[in-house]
Amino acid sequence: MKNNKILIRCLCLALVGVITFWFYYRQIDVVQKFSLLTEDIKYLVRSGLGKVPEADPSTMIVAIDEHSVNELGRWPWDRKVMAELIGKLSGASIVCLDIVFSEPTNPASDRLLAKVFADNGNVITGFFFRPTASQKMSAGQLDILHDSAYSNFTLLDEVAGVKEFPAAELNIPEIDQAALAHAFFSTEPDLDGLYRRYPLVFTYRGYLYPPLAIQMVRFHRNRQAALTLDRDGICNFEMGEIRLQENYFGLNFYDPAQSTMISAVDVLRGKVGPERFKDALVLIGITESGVFDLRPTPVDPVIPGVWIHYTALNNLLNNEMLHGAPGLDYLLIALALAFIFLASRIRLFTLRFLCYFGVLGAILVLANYLHIVHNLWVHEFYPLAGVFLLAASLEATAFFFTERRASTLKKAFSSYVSPALVGEIxxxxxxxxxxxxxxxxxxxxxxxxxxxxxxxxxxxxxxxxxxxxxxxxxxxxxxxxxxxxxxxxxxxxxxxxxxxxxxxxxxxxxxxxxxxxxxxxxxxxxxxxxxxxxxxxxxxxxxxxxxxxxxxxxxxxxxxxxxxxxxxxxxxxxxxxxxxxxxxxxxxxxxxxxxEELLLRRLDRVRVKGKQESVAIFEPMRRNEKNEVLCRHFVNAMDLYSAGNFAEAKAAFTQLETEYNDPVSSVFSGRCRDFQQAPPEVDWDGVHTLTDK
Structure with missing residues (x-):
């Protein structure tokens, strides 16, 4: 009976473990939606704790907002207006457009806008991808676009994990030719329609292209991005201190109310002067609700699309991207199930259930801690679900096996070897x-x-x-x-x-x-x-x-x-x-x-019994002013001792013993006294030979 009970408990653990790991690995859509809901709670917790990160003050959005549309007329504006607006941003480090000028208009206006782009030398134009091919691109347009693709990449396998698009909506050639670079502003929602992730790369006609935020950081910091890709997509992305191992990174959202957003009309009217944009990173985008460039996110159900790029830009600048940790997810699932399995052995019903809820609470606390402090994107739904399933199955098993269980030694193996060794074994x-x-x-x-x-x-x-x-x-x-x-x-x-x-x-x-x-x-x-x-x-x-x-x-x-x-x-x-x-x-x-964190006092050079070689020995001390002064005087006394000036050395050691209550100095004071009475051999090398072990 006892063996059967153990076997069934182990089967419950194995079955729940396999189910939980399988659902996590397969990412079933229905289950994934529940997982996304639990992850969004972390944003509420973060906000409640006042731990929302702050955006870089050098970043800002120049918004084509309702106020601007009311003043200047409905969008799209004449490109002369856009030329004037962008011309006032010439002092910025980078100006990036979350807008595409895909159709020619008045030739003079188009030429003027292109000239401003060229004169400024800091404008990155945006384009977007289409899910279906709608028009053919000229070879010239594609050549211009290719110049902004990733050039430093390594393919370890066929890149099947990176999304590929059949078509792109580009700017007219005259405008694209005048721009510093180009980047896509296409983003993708999760299964539930909310925007939580930001892509690092999309492919188009065999080329790998960066999004707006990546391109802005590349040119602002003059950094080259290096990618390594395999069949699942990006396995390593490096750009300066930025390190990522996925096709997307999680958006670490800021407070929209605290973000720097300036109305375009205020720039045009001179209410915001050019000095405001000195060395800044500026995104120009549409926030007016009538244009329908709005996105739902976990922190705001309706937010302008340009704010997604603003968030990603600041995440990259501050190295605050939310990044996944599949290994940590697997470990968290395993540990949660292991703790539940161990807790189920507790005889007292109340204490046992307190442990169950303690594990649940620990998972939530850990997930929020890793999210807020370490920017880790933990999928806590899976360990939570595994805990519920395993606890329910084990309690059902215990209900059918009601006989008393003999107490056994727990963790017998771990009692005589270390936990680290247990893991390796x-x-x-x-x-x-x-x-x-x-x-x-x-x-x-x-x-x-x-x-x-x-x-x-x-x-x-x-x-x-x-x-x-x-x-x-x-x-x-x-x-x-x-x-x-x-x-x-x-x-x-x-x-x-x-x-x-x-x-x-x-x-x-x-x-x-x-x-x-x-x-x-x-x-x-x-x-x-x-x-x-x-x-x-x-x-x-x-x-x-x-x-x-x-x-x-x-x-x-x-x-x-x-x-x-x-x-x-x-x-x-x-x-x-x-x-x-x-x-x-x-x-x-x-x-x-x-x-050099610790202070080391050299005590002596000794020759232990049975050995010919001598070895220097030290006393480690915490670094502070008193210890540093003591060590400095001790070194001087030791120099006298090593030189055979035992009288002067004894006086120095005695002074240290008196002033600093230093017991080590008393040892050498006594040794100096002994050497005064019985001097060492002529060839004495200062090494102290030990006569016992």
């Missing part, structure tokens, strides 16, 4: 074989000072509680800094960084962990004092070097660990903390890997 079962690989790692050893005498002062029960109170927060610090807890050795602990998974700046993570452990020690001792328990002290040693890392042991029991001289040296460094009266000592190999 599950992904690569072959790693369970004995043996290892050589890799550079940073090793941290930590030990409680005077543990033997401490055990004599408290009861065994209190001793266990104290060890737990120390190990819990110290372990959390290691895991937070991406370390792997290798093992507990009584009161000591050993941690690895850069194993089993690669970790950049692993030496920095190890040293940062050591310093954070010292900070945590103050809190632990404060808690012990409140309980009437004795305070403790720790020593931490950190070394970096190449080791053999992997599964060690026997076929019936293995231990993921590291072996090598670098591990032994890390252990010796931890022991040296007692010798030098400090709490953290790192080797020169670790010090060489650190940045």
């Amino acid at each position: 599950m992904a690569n079962p072959d790693h369970l074989v004995l043996g290892g690989t050589e890799r550079e790692i940073s090793i941290l050893f930590s030990d409680i000072r005077g543990f033997t005498s401490l055990s004599e002062q408290v009861t065994p029960g209190q001793l266990v509680e104290m060890l737990t109170a120390v190990h819990n927060p110290m372990t959390n610090i290691i895991l937070k800094n991406m370390g792997l807890l290798d093992k507990y050795i009584g009161d000591a602990m050993m941690a690895l960084f850069n194993a089993p998974l690669d970790l950049e700046n692993h030496a920095g993570c190890a040293v940062r962990s050591a310093l954070e452990m010292l900070d945590q020690l103050h809190e632990i001792n404060r808690s012990f004092a409140d309980q009437g328990l004795p305070e403790i002290d720790v020593g931490v040693g950190v070394n970096t070097g190449k080791c053999i890392v992997g599964n060690m042991g026997s076929k019936v029991r293995f231990d993921y660990t590291a072996i090598g001289d670098a591990v032994n040296l890390a252990s010796r460094l931890e022991g040296l903390c007692k010798t030098y009266h400090c709490r953290v000592i790192i080797s020169e190999f670790t010090a060489n890997c650190l940045d």
